Amino acid sequence: MASKRDVNLTINGASHAVSIEPRRTLADVLRDDCGLTGTHLGCEHGVCGACTVLVDGRPVRSCLMFGVQAEGKTIRTVEGLADGDTLHPLQQAFWENHGLQCGFCTPGFLMLAAGALEENPEMSDNEIKDVLSSNLCRCTGYQNIVKAVRIAARELRARPRA
Amino acid sequence: MNWIGRSLPRLEDPSLLRGHGSYVADRIGKAASVRFVRSPLASGAITGIEIPPGATVFTGRDLSDVKPIQPILHRPDYIAIGQPVLPVDRVAFCGQAIAVVVAEDAALAEDIADQVFVDIDTTDAIVDLDTALAPGAAPVHPEAPSNVLVEGRMRTAGFDRAFADAAEIVALDLRSHRQSAAPMEGRGGLAEYDGVSGRVTLTASVQMPHMLRTGIADALGMPESELRVIAPDVGGGFGQKMSLFPEYIVLVWLARKLKRSVAWIEDRRENFTASAHGRDQAFSLRGAFAKDGRLLGLEADLRSNVGAFSCYPVTCGVEPLMALAELPGPYDLGEYGVRSRGVTTNTCMMAPYRGVSRPMLTFSMERLMEVAAKRLGIDAVEIRRRNLIGTFPHRSPTGLVYDEGSYLQAMETAVKAINLPAFRARQTALRKRNRHLGVGLSVFSERTGYGTPAYAARGMDIVPGYEIVDCTMDPSGNVVLRIGSSPHGQGLKTSLAQLVGDELGIEPQRIRVVSGDTDATPYGWGTFASRSMVIAGGASKLAAGQVAGKLKAIAAHLMEASPDDITLENGLARVSNSNRTTEIGALARAAYHQSHKFKGLSPGLHESAVYDPGGTFSNACHVAIVEVDIETGGVRIERFLVVEDAGVLINPMIVDGQIAGGVAQGIANALFEEMIYDENGNLLTASFADYLLPTSAEIPEIEITHMETVSPESVTKAKGVGEGGAIGAPAAVVNAIVDALSPFGIELFELPATPQRIREQLRKAGVSVHG
Numbered sequence: 001m002a003s004k005r006d007v008n009l010t011i012n013g014a015s016h017a018v019s020i021e022p023r024r025t026l027a028d029v030l031r032d033d034c035g036l037t038g039t040h041l042g043c044e045h046g047v048c049g050a051c052t053v054l055v056d057g058r059p060v061r062s063c064l065m066f067g068v069q070a071e072g073k074t075i076r077t078v079e080g081l082a083d084g085d086t087l088h089p090l091q092q093a094f095w096e097n098h099g100l101q102c103g104f105c106t107p108g109f110l111m112l113a114a115g116a117l118e119e120n121p122e123m124s125d126n127e128i129k130d131v132l133s134s135n136l137c138r139c140t141g142y143q144n145i146v147k148a149v150r151i152a153a154r155e156l157r158a159r160p161r162a
Numbered sequence: 163m164n165w166i167g168r169s170l171p172r173l174e175d176p177s178l179l180r181g182h183g184s185y186v187a188d189r190i191g192k193a194a195s196v197r198f199v200r201s202p203l204a205s206g207a208i209t210g211i212e213i214p215p216g217a218t219v220f221t222g223r224d225l226s227d228v229k230p231i232q233p234i235l236h237r238p239d240y241i242a243i244g245q246p247v248l249p250v251d252r253v254a255f256c257g258q259a260i261a262v263v264v265a266e267d268a269a270l271a272e273d274i275a276d277q278v279f280v281d282i283d284t285t286d287a288i289v290d291l292d293t294a295l296a297p298g299a300a301p302v303h304p305e306a307p308s309n310v311l312v313e314g315r316m317r318t319a320g321f322d323r324a325f326a327d328a329a330e331i332v333a334l335d336l337r338s339h340r341q342s343a344a345p346m347e348g349r350g351g352l353a354e355y356d357g358v359s360g361r362v363t364l365t366a367s368v369q370m371p372h373m374l375r376t377g378i379a380d381a382l383g384m385p386e387s388e389l390r391v392i393a394p395d396v397g398g399g400f401g402q403k404m405s406l407f408p409e410y411i412v413l414v415w416l417a418r419k420l421k422r423s424v425a426w427i428e429d430r431r432e433n434f435t436a437s438a439h440g441r442d443q444a445f446s447l448r449g450a451f452a453k454d455g456r457l458l459g460l461e462a463d464l465r466s467n468v469g470a471f472s473c474y475p476v477t478c479g480v481e482p483l484m485a486l487a488e489l490p491g492p493y494d495l496g497e498y499g500v501r502s503r504g505v506t507t508n509t510c511m512m513a514p515y516r517g518v519s520r521p522m523l524t525f526s527m528e529r530l531m532e533v534a535a536k537r538l539g540i541d542a543v544e545i546r547r548r549n550l551i552g553t554f555p556h557r558s559p560t561g562l563v564y565d566e567g568s569y570l571q572a573m574e575t576a577v578k579a580i581n582l583p584a585f586r587a588r589q590t591a592l593r594k595r596n597r598h599l600g601v602g603l604s605v606f607s608e609r610t611g612y613g614t615p616a617y618a619a620r621g622m623d624i625v626p627g628y629e630i631v632d633c634t635m636d637p638s639g640n641v642v643l644r645i646g647s648s649p650h651g652q653g654l655k656t657s658l659a660q661l662v663g664d665e666l667g668i669e670p671q672r673i674r675v676v677s678g679d680t681d682a683t684p685y686g687w688g689t690f691a692s693r694s695m696v697i698a699g700g701a702s703k704l705a706a707g708q709v710a711g712k713l714k715a716i717a718a719h720l721m722e723a724s725p726d727d728i729t730l731e732n733g734l735a736r737v738s739n740s741n742r743t744t745e746i747g748a749l750a751r752a753a754y755h756q757s758h759k760f761k762g763l764s765p766g767l768h769e770s771a772v773y774d775p776g777g778t779f780s781n782a783c784h785v786a787i788v789e790v791d792i793e794t795g796g797v798r799i800e801r802f803l804v805v806e807d808a809g810v811l812i813n814p815m816i817v818d819g820q821i822a823g824g825v826a827q828g829i830a831n832a833l834f835e836e837m838i839y840d841e842n843g844n845l846l847t848a849s850f851a852d853y854l855l856p857t858s859a860e861i862p863e864i865e866i867t868h869m870e871t872v873s874p875e876s877v878t879k880a881k882g883v884g885e886g887g888a889i890g891a892p893a894a895v896v897n898a899i900v901d902a903l904s905p906f907g908i909e910l911f912e913l914p915a916t917p918q919r920i921r922e923q924l925r926k927a928g929v930s931v932h933g
Contacts, residue, residue: 023269037188038181040397042346043430047850050346078181091179095171098815101823102651103178104185104346104397133857136850138346138398139651140819141826141887142858 007071011036012080020067026060027051029067030077038078038107042136049135052108052115053077059115059134078107081114089155090114090148099148101139108135113149121157125150165660165670169815172656173670183395186350186367187427193352196413196426197271199261199278200436201253204287204508204843205302208251211261212279218264218420219278222248225415229381231406233474234623239313240479241306243506245471247381247408247415253282254302254470255508256843257435262412264424287508287843291444291465294505302470302506310503311468312479314486317499318559324459324497328450332534338522338892338913340442340467340837341830343515344855347397348433351410352425353417362417365392369404370688371648373475373626375680377406378414389414393678393688396650400827401514402438403650404690406474434848439837440515441913442467443481443522449530450497455538455545459497462489466512466519468504473513475624478504481512483620484519487560491520491527492569492607492781493549498559508843514690516824517888521831522913524606528893529911532900542897543577546605564607565875567781568807572869573605576783576805579867585787593905598792599800600902604784604893610882611696611875612777628774629697630684633662633705635713635767637754639733639747641666641673643706646686647698648678652884653816654694658702660812661878665706666713667730668746684770692780692882695812700773700877708769716749716760778875780883782806784825784890786898792924795917797833797899799862806886807869810879814868817883822864824887830856831888832895833914 004019011034018033025044030036030053042050044063051062054076081088090110093099100106109132116131117123123131129146137145177183199219213219230244248259260280265271288294288302294309301307325331351366368374371391379386396403409426416424428437443466450459464485468478486502535545547570556564580601589599609616614627632644643662649655655677659670666673676682686698714728717735721728727738734743750767757765787801804821811817834854838846847853864887872879896915900908903920906927912919 021269031188036181037185038183040185040347041187042348042397043850045430045849045851048346082180087176087179094179095175098169098172098819100175100178101653101819102346102398103175103183103395106178107181110179129858133859136346136855136857138344138400138827138855139823141822141824141864142861143822143863144819146858 005068007068009070009075011075012077022066022068024067025063026065026067026070027062030062036077036079040104040107042105047136048105049112050105050108052111052135054111054115057115057118059112078110081110089152093148093152093155097144097148097151099140099144105135105137109137109145117153117156121153123153128153165663166810166812168660168813170656170660170670170813172653172816173659174653174655185347185395185397186352186365189365189394190352190425193354193423193425194264194266195268195271196416196424197263197275198259198409199263199275199280201256201258201260201280201282203253203282203284204256206253206282206284208249208253208260208280209283210281214274214277217274219261219274221261222246222250225412228411228415231381231408231474233472233477235312235477235479236621236623237312241311243303243305243311243472245408247411255510256845257432257510259408259436262416264416264420289507289509289839289841289843291467291505294507295465302508306506309506311472311506312482312504314483314502315500316560318497321459321497321499325450328458329453330451330534330537332449332451332530332537334447334530334533334911336445336447336526336529336911338441338443338525340439341515341835342434342439342837342853343400343402345398345400345402348428348430349403349407349409349437350427351413352423353413354423355417355421357421361388361390362414363390363392364410364414365394366410367396367403368393369399369648369650369690371678371680372646372685373688374406374410377474378411381411382415391680393648393650399650400516401440401518401690404688405438405513430850431848434853435845436510438473438513439469439510440481440512441522441831442512443485443519445522445526447526447530449534451534451538453538455534455540455548457493457495457549460490460495462500464500464502466504467507467509469507469509469511471511473511475622475626476514477622478512479620480514481519485523487562488520488609489523489527490558491524492551492605493527494551494556495559509839516827517885520606520608520885520889521828521892524604524889525893525896525913528604528897532897533909542603543573546573550605564779565873566871567607567779568869568871569605569781572781572805572807573783575867575869576785576803579803580785580787598790598902600788600790600898600900602786602894602897602901604890604897606782606890608692608780608782608882608886608889610692610778610780611775612691613697613774616777626687628772629686629701630770630772631698631701631705632684632770633702633709635709635750637751639668639672639750641668642676643673643702644676644683645698645702646684647694648688649694650689652689652694652820653813654698657695657812657816658699661699662702662706665703665710666746668733692884695880696778696876696878696882697773697775699880700775701771703878704771704773705769708771709767712753712763712767713746713749715763716752717744719760720744720752773877775875778873778881780806780808780881780886782886782890784894786894788895788898788902790899790902790920792929795920795924797915799829799895801865802862803865805867805869806883807871808883809871809873809876809881811868812878812880818866820883821866821887824885825864825891826856826861828888828891829861829895831913832892833916836914836916
């Protein structure tokens with residue numbers, strides 16, 4: 001067992017100082033050291049994408065990244081997606097369009113879609129479906145997830161730029 | 163205001179969307195971490211276990227007082243096999259838990275587990291059905307010398323006559339390879355020890371919390387009152403999480419032994435190797451057809467690979483006996499002769515997985531119909547038309563009674579929707595450009611919502627089926643509904659709130675459904691077998707109806723009217739044809755605080771009801787249109803249509819979600835997913851990189867049409883709908899592939915129809931990839 005390292009992370013705008021083993025994944029750091037259990041672990045080998053978070057704005061599998069690699073980086077998780085009581089347009093669209101059933105994969109899909117739409121707000125419907133094939137869902141058959149992200153994309157495009 | 167029939171957004175969702183869901187791994191806090199040491203070999207004698215010094219590790223010898231898991235069927239043809247929670251003398255499959263490590267964190271526990279050395283004197287593993295059933299095969303368990311753990315047989319009186327009269331006998335060998343339910347969240351449990359009371363609370367990712375409490379208490383010889391089981395948010399189950407697993411018994415044993423809280427969260431590899439599988443079946447069918455295409459008789463030899471042990475509580479009879487009873491499906495079969503066997507092997511245990519046998523039996527019957535149609539020169543739709551059941555109630559040769567359905571109408575609606583003549587024209591035109599499209603049909607029945615009679619008929623020692631629901635309206639007019647069913651993603655809380663909302667005349671938002679806590683809910687059977695909407699829904703409607711009756715009596719008293727003239731709607735009790743109303747909240751307050759006024763009524767608004775139905779059949783027709791790439795053997799699904807009859811839909815959006823999700827798993831069954839063992843019993847597909855779940859790129863939009871047959875067999879008029887998608891899709895997809903490849907004369911009888919299998923058939927047919 002290796003000795004621990006002190007690491008500072010910025011998560012959803014708040015600073016977190018943690019002392020962690022170098023082998024600890026970012027997902028475990030978020031869940032166990034920072035108490036942010038909205039990020040889920042479905043496979044821990046980088047396929048399912050349930051653990052997707054945004055690192056410096058890009059979607060990342062947090063099970064494939066070490067916590068120490070996140071030093072100094074800006075991390076966003078599902079807990080930071082809503083604006084207080086107001087759901088993010090993606091969350092709202094998932095709700096209204098039945099884009100979730102058991103909800104376990106949902107945080108990963110939300111963060112994947114949030115990152116992809118921030119990078120390219122003009123994604124076509126086909127590009128959206130393609131991006132969403134990065135993650136696995138076992139309940140929905142995907143069509144309502146794809147539909148929800150397409151609707152949220154339109155909603156986000158229609159918004160005045162901040 | 164009617165809430166039934168509305169696509170109300172789910173009440174469950176806001177917390178899940180915010181990342182505030184509470185799955186078992188989110189609750190473990192400071193509990194010690196548990197890691198299981200698992201067998202690296204499929205079969206052999208344990209000759210020694212070396213434990214690293216200073217480590218907290220327990221083996222089967224430490225748990226010698228714990229009873230094995232031994233589910234019982236009261237049938238002479240059933241051999242009960244006990245599954246030790248941790249084996250002492252021998253291992254029976256690769257991945258079986260042998261020892262348990264407790265450490266301060268998960269990584270440390272894993273480090274220690276890696277240092278536990280298990281010495282196994284290996285013996286030849288029996289892995290597949292053919293090896294297990296071969297004459298002289300070594301027995302997996304000494305109690306079962308032939309490796310058959312359960313065997314059902316029946317033959318109707320006129321069987322031989324049907325075959326003598328047949329114009330055409332169609333014989334097929336069909337195969338369904340092994341699948342995993344693969345819920346996105348694996349299994350896991352947190353056993354918390356309460357130092358004051360000595361009670362243990364087990365929070366676990368399960369579908370049947372009460373059954374788990376009974377099974378664990380029995381195994382450990384403790385009163386059930388000392389154990390509380392909680393199913394929190396559960397990340398999918400699909401049947402995999404309804405059985406009692408050794409790991410949960412060990413967790414409760416550890417909490418009591420160590421007098422502290424312990425947690426085990428399995429990893430994906432454990433889920434693949436050591437939870438439960440399904441669908442490993444081989445069927446040999448002989449269909450006796452009349453010249454006009456009517457199926458006069460059916461002979462079936464059905465083999466199911468049930469793995470190393472029998473799942474509790476439903477037993478390893480679940481796949482073989484379901485196959486025996488339901489093989490005729492939607493067809494009006496005259497004579498039936500069947501032998502169905504559950505065969506044990508050195509592989510992971512079989513347990514129910516969405517559809518249980520019916521994906522395979524539907525695949526088998528639908529392939530049989532297609533082949534018979536070709537041989538007899540009858541159109542594939544027409545041969546089904548001539549065989550589908552149409553008068554109700556219908557009694558099958560196995561004694562099942564089918565309630566009202568729309569088998570024929572659903573198929574006709576689906577066929578019309580795809581415009582078959584136009585498709586054939588397009589198919590012909592594209593073939594000239596070396597593009598191969600095909601259309602495939604699947605018609606099936608889905609037996610849902612069955613109560614104790616169905617399980618008792620199987621000879622189960624533990625007979626599930628009924629549901630008890632407690633409905634309480636508090637003095638403010640809000641409701642708590644306590645159910646024994648245990649939803650895990652189906653949106654049942656929303657659907658029940660809509661149902662009860664209509665019964666009581668209040669908004670669903672005022673109804674809180676409590677489930678998944680043995681301290682807070684009546685004893686029940688959890689969620690499986692497409693039962694919850696029918697059975698828990700039925701009990702909810704009855705209990706809420708009793709509360710409504712009381713509210714009406716109070717309203718009648720206060721407004722000086724007859725209870726028969728009171729309606730409950732929009733939060734008000736109203737005297738019919740008048741403008742006299744009272745708020746339901748005021749009635750509720752009176753029920754508790756002015757109870758002396760209401761003679762003959764007990765104080766308060768607390769009612770309980772039981773529902774134990776005989777069962778109701780949903781039905782559907784699936785149609786797939788596919789394109790096959792003959793160079794690669796790859797299949798793309800262009801369209802997928804479902805015409806489904808599940809009676810009255812409580813929440814159409816939720817119903818459609820169940821169908822679409824089921825179809826996706828059925829498409830996976832048809833094309834992608836296969837658990838592969840090597841000849842030594844090592845699982846070769848123990849990751850998502852090797853076991854391929856479909857993604858959004860592979861699943862098309864599912865086009866769903868509903869029919870509505872109202873059955874007297876369901877008090878809510880709703881039929882079950884959880885499994886149909888998975889049942890029907892494999893047959894439709896493979897029939898479509900065969901249709902696409904019909905110029906080459908290729909038939910497929912194996913699931914999944916992977917590119918390799920399709921290419922193999924094309925090669926055999928001499929199809930050049932560059933032609």
